[in-house]
Amino acid sequence: MIRLDNVAKRYGSDVSIGPVNLQIPAGGITALVGPNGAGKSTLLTMIGRLLDIDEGAIHIANFDVASTKSEDLAKIVSILRQENHFVTKLTVRQLVGFGRFPYSKGRLTAEDETIISRYIDFLNLGELENRYLDQLSGGQRQRAYVAMVLAQETDYVLLDEPLNNLDIAHSVQMMKHLKEAATALGRTIVVVLHDINFAARYADYICAVKDGKIAVLDTVENVMHDELLTEIFNTPITVIDGPDGAIACYH
Amino acid sequence: MSANFLTHQHSPVANTPAAISSDRVSGAFVSRSSRRSYWIIMAILLLLSALATLGLLAYKNPMPFGSERFWIVAQRRTSAVTAMGIVAVSQAVATVAFQTVTNNRIITPSIMGFQSLYTAIHTATIYFFGASGLIASRNLEMFIIQLVLMILLSLALYSWLLTGKNANMHAMLLIGIIVGGGLGSVSTFMQRMLTPSEFDILTARLFGSVNNAEAEYYPIAIPLVVASTALIYLNSRNLNVLGLGREVSQNLGVNHRRHSLIVLVLVAVLMAVSTALVGPMTFLGFLVAVLAYQWADTFDHRYIMPMAALIAYMVLTVAYFLMQHVFYAQGVVSIVIELVGGIVFLMMILKKGRL
Numbered sequence: 001m002i003r004l005d006n007v008a009k010r011y012g013s014d015v016s017i018g019p020v021n022l023q024i025p026a027g028g029i030t031a032l033v034g035p036n037g038a039g040k041s042t043l044l045t046m047i048g049r050l051l052d053i054d055e056g057a058i059h060i061a062n063f064d065v066a067s068t069k070s071e072d073l074a075k076i077v078s079i080l081r082q083e084n085h086f087v088t089k090l091t092v093r094q095l096v097g098f099g100r101f102p103y104s105k106g107r108l109t110a111e112d113e114t115i116i117s118r119y120i121d122f123l124n125l126g127e128l129e130n131r132y133l134d135q136l137s138g139g140q141r142q143r144a145y146v147a148m149v150l151a152q153e154t155d156y157v158l159l160d161e162p163l164n165n166l167d168i169a170h171s172v173q174m175m176k177h178l179k180e181a182a183t184a185l186g187r188t189i190v191v192v193l194h195d196i197n198f199a200a201r202y203a204d205y206i207c208a209v210k211d212g213k214i215a216v217l218d219t220v221e222n223v224m225h226d227e228l229l230t231e232i233f234n235t236p237i238t239v240i241d242g243p244d245g246a247i248a249c250y251h
Numbered sequence: 252m253s254a255n256f257l258t259h260q261h262s263p264v265a266n267t268p269a270a271i272s273s274d275r276v277s278g279a280f281v282s283r284s285s286r287r288s289y290w291i292i293m294a295i296l297l298l299l300s301a302l303a304t305l306g307l308l309a310y311k312n313p314m315p316f317g318s319e320r321f322w323i324v325a326q327r328r329t330s331a332v333t334a335m336g337i338v339a340v341s342q343a344v345a346t347v348a349f350q351t352v353t354n355n356r357i358i359t360p361s362i363m364g365f366q367s368l369y370t371a372i373h374t375a376t377i378y379f380f381g382a383s384g385l386i387a388s389r390n391l392e393m394f395i396i397q398l399v400l401m402i403l404l405s406l407a408l409y410s411w412l413l414t415g416k417n418a419n420m421h422a423m424l425l426i427g428i429i430v431g432g433g434l435g436s437v438s439t440f441m442q443r444m445l446t447p448s449e450f451d452i453l454t455a456r457l458f459g460s461v462n463n464a465e466a467e468y469y470p471i472a473i474p475l476v477v478a479s480t481a482l483i484y485l486n487s488r489n490l491n492v493l494g495l496g497r498e499v500s501q502n503l504g505v506n507h508r509r510h511s512l513i514v515l516v517l518v519a520v521l522m523a524v525s526t527a528l529v530g531p532m533t534f535l536g537f538l539v540a541v542l543a544y545q546w547a548d549t550f551d552h553r554y555i556m557p558m559a560a561l562i563a564y565m566v567l568t569v570a571y572f573l574m575q576h577v578f579y580a581q582g583v584v585s586i587v588i589e590l591v592g593g594i595v596f597l598m599m600i601l602k603k604g605r606l
Contacts, residue, residue, distance in 0.1 A: 050498050074504030081498050087356050088494045088550040097277040098492065101503040106488030108277060117275045130281055149502070 001026045002047060002156065002190070007056035009042060017042050017212035019056060024217070026061070026155070028204030029182050029189045033196055035233055038209040040192045041082075041160050047190070048079030048158045060156055074102035078149040079158040086133070092144045093129040096120055099151030119151040123177055139170035146174070150181060157181070159191040163198065171195075175202040196233070196248045200224055208232045224248065279551035289554060292546050296561045303568035307332055310576055334464035335571065337476050338529050339539075339563035341521035344480050346536030347543065347552065347559050349518045351494045352511045353420055356544070359537045362424065363408065364431035365401050365522045366531040367438070370457055372397055374438040377445065377453050385452060394468045397527040398475075404430070405519035409512060420511075459530035459585040461571065472524050479517040486514065487552040494550065532585060538592035539563040545599060566592070 001023060008018030017039040024030050032040040045051040047058055049065045058065040060077050068076075078099075096119055100112040108116075120129050123143045133141055142162060149157055162178070163171045179202050181187045193199045199206050199220070206223040208215040215232050216223055223229070224246035229237040237250045280286040308328050314321040349360040376393075377385040408427055442450060456463065483490070492505045493514070500507045525532065543559035566588060574584050 048502065050501050069504075070501065070506055071504035074502065079498075079502050084496070084499065086495055087350070087354050088491075089544075089548075090550050091277075091281055093275075093277040094550060098495065098499075098503060101492055101505070106491060113276050116277055129275070152503075 001059075001061065002188075003059045004043075004047070005057045005059075007043075007046060007053050007058055009039075009046060009051070009054050015212075020212075020214055022207070022214050022217060024188075024190060024207065025205065026188045027182070027186070029178060029191060029202060030205040030207055030217075031199035031203035032190065032192045032207050032209060033194075033199050033232075034209035034215070039212045040209045043209065044079070044158050044160050044190065044192055045081070048077060049073060050079060050081070071102060074152065074154070076154055077156040077158065078152040078154040080145055080149045080160060080162065082161040082164045084145055090133050091130050092125050092133065092136070092147070093120065095133060095144055096125075096129075096147045096151050099148040102152060115153065116151055119147045122150065122181075123147045138165050139167070139173075142166060142170070142174065143177070146177065150185070150187075155186075155188055157187050157189045159189065161192050161194065163193065163195070171198065178202065196229065196237075196250075200246050200248065201244055220245070279549045279554055281548070285548050289547055289549070289558070293558060293561065296558070296565050300561060300565045300568055303565065303572045304332055306572045306576070307568060310572070330464070330466045331461045331571070332568070333466075333469060333473075334461040334529055335567040336564060337464075337469075337472055338461065338525050338532060338535070339567055340480055340560045341476050341525040342532055342536035343539045343543070343559035343563040344483055344556050345518045345521035345525070346540040347556050348483050348490060348514050350540060351490050351552065352514045352518075353424065354494070354496055356540070358424065359533075359540075360518050360522045361526075361531070361533055361536070362431060363405055363427040363519070363522070364434060365405075365526045366533065367431035367434035368401050368404055369397065369526050369531060370438045371434040372400065373456055374441045374453060377449050378441040382449050382452050385456065389465065391465075391467050391471075394465075394527055395471065398471070398523050401523035401526060402519050405523075406516065409515050409519075457530060458583070459532040461529050461567070461584075463530050464528045468528060472528055475520055475524050479520045483514060483517050484553070484556060486510070487556070490514065490552040491550060494552075530585075532588075534589040534592045535563060535566065535585075538588075538596055539566065541596055541599060 003024075004020050004022040006019040006021060008016060008020070010016040020043065032044060034040050042051065046053050047060065047065065049070065053066070060073070063073065063076055065073065065077075093116065096116050097108055097112070099119070100108060100116065104112050120126055123146060125140070125143055125147060128136065128140060128144075133144060136144065142165075146159070146162060149159070159178070162174055166174060175198055178189055178191065182189050182204075191203070193203075196206075200223075203220060205217060206220055207217040208223065208228075210232050216228065224239050226237060226239050229239065229248055233250070235250055237248050239246050239248050241247070278286070280289065308325045309316065309321075312321055312324050314324055345360050350356050350358070373385065376388050380388070405427075408423055408430070442453065445453065489505055489510050492500045492503050493507065493510055495503075497507045500510075539559045539562040542562050543555050546562075547555045547558045549555065567584075570584050570588050570591075574587065
């Protein structure tokens with residue numbers, strides 16, 4: 001479980017996030033949704049200790065994020081941001097290999113290699129594993145990054161807009177991979193999504209963020225309602241029944 | 252959790268055991284052939300370096316080889332070769348480490364104001380104490396003062412800009428450039444007031460040249476370079492991670508700020524030693540780093556740094572040998588290195604189309 005107690009972050013006098021009290025349940029996928037600038041990514045980066053919090057405390061599986069050693073946390077939680085530009089030239093396999101750094105400190109064992117192969121195959125990157133990242137398409141590269149954080153074998157995986165710049169097919173494929181990681185591998189995945197319908201279809205819980213505060217955190221069925229979504233996204237939204245559950249119409 | 256997933260019968264992962272074979276390994280090199288070509292290039296570099304070193308020590312040595320007097324002459328020449336070794340290692344290691352930590356392959360640590368400080372110190376010396384003052388200042392105390400000033404300048408920049416709440420590497424680099432530019436202007440101002448003969452002496456000193464190095468500096472310079480290089484090299488695996496940027500390093504449990512700071516301090520020591528020893532070498536570190544990235548063809552600093560150092564040593568020794576014995580113009584070696592280096596660099600970029 002990820003627990004946030006009175007977490008706050010201030011940017012200047014008028015922009016602030018929190019105080020946030022939140023308990024993200026262990027297991028399954030939790031989607032963070034909300035309008036632009038609501039603070040979804042900021043919350044995620046604070047949970048993933050990429051950003052220091054000004055007030056409050058965050059606990060992941062009872063480890064205090066602020067006081068636990070970063071190298072120990074790297075075995076409990078992994079986080080992937082949306083923008084990744086490396087100056088170094090890496091192959092897919094070398095990148096995924098870095099996911100083992102918290103355990104191997106750069107000295108890969110035979111066991112590490114097996115684990116690396118496993119996650120490369122898990123994301124269908126087997127044939128691309130010796131290709132350089134700059135020779136891949138956006139969707140393939142995104143999969144390689146996800147393979148790296150999965151290879152970290154952390155119980156908690158935080159992903160910041162993994163569907164960014166992906167077309168429909170790649171988005172669906174990516175969400176299926178994440179769903180599989182949550183069910184088959186037993187990971188707790190927290191993911192920032194822009195498309196409420198992807199959240200409704202693949203997530204187990206939806207956490208809506210608005211103006212730096214948590215508007216709601218509940219199961220998909222309880223969140224997918226006209227009035228609630230309309231209020232959160234500041235735009236008229238109608239929820240209808242689709243072939244795979246509720247669909248929000250807003251166009 | 253992971254044990255559970257290993258035994259999971261319907262796991263999509265467990266269904267593909269054939270794909271997990273032992274020949275799938277992720278080393279520093281993409282393939283066996285790229286590993287082989289790394290070592291072949293290293294061997295060629297080593298051979299060229301050895302030949303050029305031998306040439307510098309023995310060519311046109313008036314005494315018969317092996318005689319006692321031969322060694323006396325060779326020993327005198329060793330001083331310059333030692334300076335080349337120190338400069339090669341410090342420039343190469345400092346540049347590669349700096350570029351990794353700053354996540355930028357276009358800048359070099361010399362923009363942090365080391366050269367401008369060197370120029371300012373020497374210009375101020377001749378401005379206030381005259382030509383005799385500049386010549387008299389060529390001693391161990393002055394070398395240590397330069398070292399300390401350069402390291403203090405960079406430490407001030409680092410501690411001010413990298414340890415605060417709003418730590419920002421790019422702001423630090425920018426301020427480094429501005430401080431360097433300011434020192435440069437002060438130097439230019441003082442140079443305008445010098446007599447032509449003083450200016451002439453100063454100009455000769457401001458060209459980077461191994462002949463600026465004195466053997467009495469080595470007991471200080473060598474341990475500093477060896478220790479800093481060893482510490483950076485032992486940190487190679489962390490450097491590999493730092494090269495992925497702040498967020499990825501943090502995610503992998505590497506304290507980005509602390510490790511960057513350590514590396515930057517060591518880089519400052521290396522650059523200070525090199526600059527105080529022989530003067531500015533603007534392009535050398537940049538050139539050898541670019542060549543090392545291209546030729547080593549790996550992300551792994553354990554391989555990049557030795558190659559960069561060897562390329563730097565090879566470039567220096569071969570350039571000095573050619574300048575001394577073929578073109579008889581040894582004073583202009585740094586100019587030639589920058590000219591040839593610039594052309595090689597442009598060719599490389601135009602051919603490959605990227606850094």
